[in-house]
Amino acid sequence: MLYSGISWSADGFTVDVIDERGERRQPSRLFGPRHTQELIRYLHGFAGELAAVVDSTNGVLDGRMMAEGLTVYRADPQHLGERPPFAAAPAEDIAAAARRGLGALTRLERHRGTQTGREPDLAEFARISEQALAEATERRTCVSRGSGERREISLTFDDGLQPPYTGQVLDILRRYDVPATFFCTGMYATAYPEYLARMLEEGHGIGNHTWSHPLLFELTRSQLVEQLDRTNEAIATAAGGRAPTLFRPLRLAHSGSAGLARRIGTHHRAVGRRPGRLADARRGHHCHRRGRAGPARLHRAAARQRRRPLADGGGPGPDDRGAAGARFQHRSGRAAAGRTGTSTHTCRRTRRAPYAFHHLHSDRQAPDVPGKPWHHDYEHSTQTDRSATMVHALHYLDGLSTDTSSLVVLPGSHRERADKAARVHLGTDPLPGEVVLEELPPGSTVVLHSALFHARRPRPGGLGKPRYFVDASYCEVGPLWPPVKPYWRYMLRRARELNLAPDRPELFTELTFAEYGGAA
Known part of the structure; x- marks a missing residue:
C-alpha cells in the first residue's frame, strides 16, 4: 500500500x-x-x-x-x-x-x-448561524435574495476555474447574451488569468470563493481572512482590474473582519439581478464588504471594465497563455532623471504565477569576441511541450550602444517548438521580422521568453567597448526542470542561507528540479 x-x-x-x-x-x-x-x-x-x-x-x-x-x-x-x-x-x-x-x-x-461525512457538522453550524445571518442581512453585508418586485434573477457559478468547462460556460452565456457572476478560487485565478480577462471583457462579474475551497468552519479567523485577502489580490492581479467586492461562502462560513458577517448560513435563494432568459438560478448567497458596491451594481461595474489594450492589439491566443505569451520587453533605468522609464515592444500581458530560480551567470564580452549565433534557452530537452514558462532577464550593467554589440530577437519564435540550435547555422545573419536592441541606457533589463530565438551581433571589425551583462532565468513551478550545472543544489542552498528572498521561499526550492544529467 x-x-x-x-x-x-x-x-x-x-x-x-x-x-x-x-x-x-x-x-x-x-x-x-x-x-x-x-x-x-x-x-x-x-x-x-x-x-x-x-x-x-x-x-x-x-x-x-x-x-x-x-x-x-x-x-x-x-x-x-x-x-x-x-x-x-x-x-x-x-x-x-x-x-x-x-x-x-x-x-x-x-x-x-x-464534505463527505461532515454534513451533520455543516447543518449544526448553519443552525447556530441563523441569528448572525439575520443580523448581517439587516446590515446589508449579506444578500440572500432580491426583493421579488421585478422579474430578475442573478445567475452565479462557483467556478474553479477549470478548463474546458469554464470556456464552454462562457461560450453559452455569450451566445444568449446573458451576464453572470463567477465566484473563483484564488489558487486557479493565478493559473488561468485568460479566463478572468474574458469574463471582464464579456461583461461578467467576478467574486471571491476563497483560495483553496476549505471547510471554512475549521479555520481560525486569521486563516479565513488570509484566504479571502489572498484571493482578492490574485483575482485583481490576474484580471488586471479591481479586487472583488462579493464573497460567496462555501456551504457555511464564519468570518471575522472587513465587514463580512460573523456567521453565515446556507441554502438561501440567489440574489436578484435583472430579467433573464434562464428559468432558474443556482441557489446560494453572497456577502460583500461594508461600504463597497452591492451585488446589483457588480454586473454594471464589470460590464464597464475591459481588458487593458495590449501593445500588439490583441489578447492572448491559444499559445499565448499568461507569461508564455510574453514576447519580450525591456525596462531602462534612468538614474539621471531620478525615475525609471519603460519601453515595451509587442509585449503581451504576463501573469502572476509561481516561479523558481533556475540559474544565473555573468560575463564580460570583449569587442573582439565573436557574436553568439541565433539560439534560444528553453531548457526542456524535448522542446515539444511549452505549457510551462521559462523566462530570462538580461541585465546590461553598462547598457547597449553603438560602441557595443547589439541584442537581436525574433518575435513570435517561441511558438515554434524548435530545438535550441535550429538556427545556429545562420550565425548572426539578419532574419525577416527581427528586432534589434542597440540603444539601452545603463542598468537596462531585457525580459524575454526563454524559447524566443535571439542572437548577439558583434560590431564590424571588432571595434567598440566591452559589454557587461548578468543573465538570470526563472522557471514556472509544475514540471521537473533539468538543471544546467552540476552544482545547482549548492546555488539554491546558498541563496536560502543568505535569505535572498525572505517573502518568496519557493523561489529557491529544489523540488521543481530533476537530477543533473550532464557530466560532473
Whole structure:
C-alpha cells in the first residue's frame, strides 16, 4: 500500500508518496495549479494500490482526482499537527497520518466531495448561524435574495476555474447574451488569468470563493481572512482590474473582519439581478464588504471594465497563455532623471504565477569576441511541450550602444517548438521580422521568453567597448526542470542561507528540479 499526502500552498500542490515502511518512493514534487492533470498522471504512475490524501482545507483537487479514478481520503485536524497560516499541513505529515491509520480518515465520495461525512457538522453550524445571518442581512453585508418586485434573477457559478468547462460556460452565456457572476478560487485565478480577462471583457462579474475551497468552519479567523485577502489580490492581479467586492461562502462560513458577517448560513435563494432568459438560478448567497458596491451594481461595474489594450492589439491566443505569451520587453533605468522609464515592444500581458530560480551567470564580452549565433534557452530537452514558462532577464550593467554589440530577437519564435540550435547555422545573419536592441541606457533589463530565438551581433571589425551583462532565468513551478550545472543544489542552498528572498521561499526550492544529467 502506498500513501500520497497532497498539500497546497500559494505556489501549488506538493506531493509526498511513502510506502508501508514510511519510506519515500520519490522525492517531494511541487506542481503548479495549472498542472493538476500532470499531478494526477504522476500518482497513476505508481504501481500498486495508492491512497491519495488531502486535508480539510483542500477542496479544489479531490473532485478531479476522483473523476480520474484515484481513491481519495480526507485527513481532519485531529489527525494532523498545527497548520501554517496560509497553507495545508505538510504533505509528508498528511502521508504519515494515512500510514498510521487509514481507517481513521474519511474516504471521499465523488457526489459528496470534500464534505463527505461532515454534513451533520455543516447543518449544526448553519443552525447556530441563523441569528448572525439575520443580523448581517439587516446590515446589508449579506444578500440572500432580491426583493421579488421585478422579474430578475442573478445567475452565479462557483467556478474553479477549470478548463474546458469554464470556456464552454462562457461560450453559452455569450451566445444568449446573458451576464453572470463567477465566484473563483484564488489558487486557479493565478493559473488561468485568460479566463478572468474574458469574463471582464464579456461583461461578467467576478467574486471571491476563497483560495483553496476549505471547510471554512475549521479555520481560525486569521486563516479565513488570509484566504479571502489572498484571493482578492490574485483575482485583481490576474484580471488586471479591481479586487472583488462579493464573497460567496462555501456551504457555511464564519468570518471575522472587513465587514463580512460573523456567521453565515446556507441554502438561501440567489440574489436578484435583472430579467433573464434562464428559468432558474443556482441557489446560494453572497456577502460583500461594508461600504463597497452591492451585488446589483457588480454586473454594471464589470460590464464597464475591459481588458487593458495590449501593445500588439490583441489578447492572448491559444499559445499565448499568461507569461508564455510574453514576447519580450525591456525596462531602462534612468538614474539621471531620478525615475525609471519603460519601453515595451509587442509585449503581451504576463501573469502572476509561481516561479523558481533556475540559474544565473555573468560575463564580460570583449569587442573582439565573436557574436553568439541565433539560439534560444528553453531548457526542456524535448522542446515539444511549452505549457510551462521559462523566462530570462538580461541585465546590461553598462547598457547597449553603438560602441557595443547589439541584442537581436525574433518575435513570435517561441511558438515554434524548435530545438535550441535550429538556427545556429545562420550565425548572426539578419532574419525577416527581427528586432534589434542597440540603444539601452545603463542598468537596462531585457525580459524575454526563454524559447524566443535571439542572437548577439558583434560590431564590424571588432571595434567598440566591452559589454557587461548578468543573465538570470526563472522557471514556472509544475514540471521537473533539468538543471544546467552540476552544482545547482549548492546555488539554491546558498541563496536560502543568505535569505535572498525572505517573502518568496519557493523561489529557491529544489523540488521543481530533476537530477543533473550532464557530466560532473
